[in-house]
Amino acid sequence: MSQRVVGAPASTAAGHSAPVTEQDLVTDTVTIPVKLCNLPPFHSVANQVLSLSADPNIDLRRLAFVMEGDPAFAAEVLFLANSSLFGFTSRMQVLRHAVAILGLDRIKALAITVAMRAFMGTGGPVIRTCWRHSAACAVIAEEISVLFDISGDRAYTMGIMHDIGRLGLVKSYSADIGPVLTREHQDTEALLKAEREAVNVDHGIAGSWLVKNWEFPAEFHEVCARHHEPLSDADPALLKIVKLGCRLADALGFSAVVFRDSAAYAKVLKNLPPHIARAFPEEEELRDNVNRRLAALES
Ligand SMILES: [Fe+2]
Numbered sequence: 001m002s003q004r005v006v007g008a009p010a011s012t013a014a015g016h017s018a019p020v021t022e023q024d025l026v027t028d029t030v031t032i033p034v035k036l037c038n039l040p041p042f043h044s045v046a047n048q049v050l051s052l053s054a055d056p057n058i059d060l061r062r063l064a065f066v067m068e069g070d071p072a073f074a075a076e077v078l079f080l081a082n083s084s085l086f087g088f089t090s091r092m093q094v095l096r097h098a099v100a101i102l103g104l105d106r107i108k109a110l111a112i113t114v115a116m117r118a119f120m121g122t123g124g125p126v127i128r129t130c131w132r133h134s135a136a137c138a139v140i141a142e143e144i145s146v147l148f149d150i151s152g153d154r155a156y157t158m159g160i161m162h163d164i165g166r167l168g169l170v171k172s173y174s175a176d177i178g179p180v181l182t183r184e185h186q187d188t189e190a191l192l193k194a195e196r197e198a199v200n201v202d203h204g205i206a207g208s209w210l211v212k213n214w215e216f217p218a219e220f221h222e223v224c225a226r227h228h229e230p231l232s233d234a235d236p237a238l239l240k241i242v243k244l245g246c247r248l249a250d251a252l253g254f255s256a257v258v259f260r261d262s263a264a265y266a267k268v269l270k271n272l273p274p275h276i277a278r279a280f281p282e283e284e285e286l287r288d289n290v291n292r293r294l295a296a297l298e299s
């Protein structure tokens with residue numbers, strides 16, 4: 001799966017796209033189904049956090065000010081910051097203190113998690129299973145990030161977003177994609193093919209198009225589009241971490257879909273250089289850790 005995604009509809013200054021009213025959006029390389037084009041924009045506060053945090057010298061008080069403008073959003077950021085998901089040891093009561101203590105990358109991770117929860121809404125069991133897989137991938141990506149010399153918060157953020165295309169397809173084409181996700185598939189390739197047959201795009205292409213349309217940085221486009229390609233030494237570290245996070249989430253029992261040919265934990269690690277594979281956590285230890293941290297998202 002290596003189609004390039006281009007041709008997102010023009011965005012307004014507020015980051016909203018003009019609705020596509022009549023038919024699917026035909027780009028240079030792929031046709032995007034119309035209902036996907038008409039999904040609501042990503043949470044505006046999270047989008048502002050993402051945009052401001054592109055400047056590593058941003059005044060963190062400005063980030064706090066943006067989030068405090070939406071009290072419900074700010075409250076949920078604080079709730080998650082104090083939860084077992086992120087494991088900070090002392091309780092933070094005020095958002096601007098949390099921002100100062102946690103720093104730019106963690107605040108971005110929190111803001112995107114809150115926005116993803118809002119995007120997901122009160123979905124049914126299919127969307128909850130997809131969300132659980134994305135969250136497990138994020139936690140695993142963070143846990144293994146040190147082995148690839150990447151910030152844990154950056155790895156987490158990419159992991160939580162990697163399957164946004166699947167969530168987008170469930171939200172926009174529930175009746176078409178739901179049956180695809182709830183039946184068993186031989187492997188990932190078979191699943192992606194079934195998605196394309198049902199709605200014309202697979203979740204990688206859908207996700208890459210969505211994050212491009214929401215004006216996320218280019219590294220998100222690549223991870224969404226390419227995370228099911230085979231592991232390669234040439235992959236950027238973040239992409240490699242998410243490929244592993246997604247496969248290990250499946251191997252640990254946090255798969256979004258049932259596969260007949262699902263790789264075991266040890267088999268996923270077999271493709272890595274031995275000195276890196278040996279440094280990975282034990283399977284049970286990682287599964288327990290993911291379960292403990294996901295409890296915060298499910299409370
Ligand atoms: Fe995926």
Ligand SMILES: [Fe+2]
Pocket residue numbers: 133137162163246247
């Ligand atoms: Fe995944």
